[in-house]
Amino acid sequence: MSNPEDSQRDVPRLFIPGPVEVEDSILQAMTRPMIGHRAPEFSVLGEELHTNSQRLFRTKDPVYVLTSSGTGGMETAARCGVRENVLCFVNGAFSQRFFKVCASNGKNATRVDVPWGQAVKPELVREELSKGDYDAVTIVHNETSTGVMNPLAEIAEVVADFPDVFLLVDAITSAGAVPIHFDSLPPIDYLVTGSQKALAIPPGLALLAVSERALERAETIENRGMYFDVLAMHKSWKKHQTPSTPTIAVMQALKDRLRMILADEDAWFGAHQQKANRVREWATDSFGLFAEPGYESVSLTCIENTRGMSIADLNGFLREHGMFLSNGYGDLKEKTFRITHMGAISMADTEQLLGLIDEFVGKS
Numbered sequence: 001m002s003n004p005e006d007s008q009r010d011v012p013r014l015f016i017p018g019p020v021e022v023e024d025s026i027l028q029a030m031t032r033p034m035i036g037h038r039a040p041e042f043s044v045l046g047e048e049l050h051t052n053s054q055r056l057f058r059t060k061d062p063v064y065v066l067t068s069s070g071t072g073g074m075e076t077a078a079r080c081g082v083r084e085n086v087l088c089f090v091n092g093a094f095s096q097r098f099f100k101v102c103a104s105n106g107k108n109a110t111r112v113d114v115p116w117g118q119a120v121k122p123e124l125v126r127e128e129l130s131k132g133d134y135d136a137v138t139i140v141h142n143e144t145s146t147g148v149m150n151p152l153a154e155i156a157e158v159v160a161d162f163p164d165v166f167l168l169v170d171a172i173t174s175a176g177a178v179p180i181h182f183d184s185l186p187p188i189d190y191l192v193t194g195s196q197k198a199l200a201i202p203p204g205l206a207l208l209a210v211s212e213r214a215l216e217r218a219e220t221i222e223n224r225g226m227y228f229d230v231l232a233m234h235k236s237w238k239k240h241q242t243p244s245t246p247t248i249a250v251m252q253a254l255k256d257r258l259r260m261i262l263a264d265e266d267a268w269f270g271a272h273q274q275k276a277n278r279v280r281e282w283a284t285d286s287f288g289l290f291a292e293p294g295y296e297s298v299s300l301t302c303i304e305n306t307r308g309m310s311i312a313d314l315n316g317f318l319r320e321h322g323m324f325l326s327n328g329y330g331d332l333k334e335k336t337f338r339i340t341h342m343g344a345i346s347m348a349d350t351e352q353l354l355g356l357i358d359e360f361v362g363k364s
């Protein structure tokens, strides 16, 4: 999946966890002629996107295509999915963001902190849910700041034992990197992903799967706002349209990407796993993994900077070779660095990156 135009490009290749590399053939889809978003041509595009998103998530529930980044999907879940009291599990920067999204939308949000690098365990979810009168729980499936993939199915199983509690899932950097079969999992009420992550197209879209009971609850919730009102999304979705003008060009890229993934899902998901395996193996030999064993992310690897090298200098060196990766997030800056397994980068590209890091380590 390497980009054939690589030799001609003048910007570094992205080994960061989003936006990710997009190959030319997908970028080209964005140059198709513009269409009117109330024209019949748009409904044809919309129908394909809706159907193929449902196929990807293995669900009969609607999957809305929002013109926003992933945070818009989180905001929809918070505004329309939480009645009053929400319990937010925080084990990194993005789960903290979900807590803030809930609180800033006027919900009574309670946070439960888990040390960064560790996973949220189902037993903890049960214990905390038993303590209060909550109507929703937030969880980030893949914590991009720490490289931890939380055990979603097990957590969903626990939440299912609390029938009035809705499960709101940020799958922004997991959906598309690992299979998520919405209808086979214990109930999930909102699940969101972003286009610039594992779906490997440019930023601008969020895909949001929503349960039937979540639509029923939304009817009873006031002040859902307008742009992120799930009921407005649903009304338009039935016509294969969107409530306001969408980013049609990125939708064209999504159309091609979904066709490509669905044509060979094993190859698509397998490639992520293979790159993750290779980087983990390398990182274990040369450094250390930040994630708790058994919960390492398939989407990216967060590596402990056990050698105390300057990650900023490493990135300077990598940039000279036409690529760059992510420094640690927030307090983890310089203490960790992150390599993505998402996007149009091949195993050979990944090997090249690892070779360059080895070369840098040898020099420093």
Ligand SMILES: Cc1ncc(COP(=O)(O)O)c(C=O)c1O
Pocket (backbone or CB within 6 Å): 017, 018, 069, 070, 071, 072, 094, 097, 140, 142, 143, 144, 170, 172, 173, 194
């Ligand atoms: C897990 C996770 N949640 C939320 C976000 C925010 O997404 P966006 O920037 O698309 O709004 C990110 C972005 O990196 C993320 O990785």
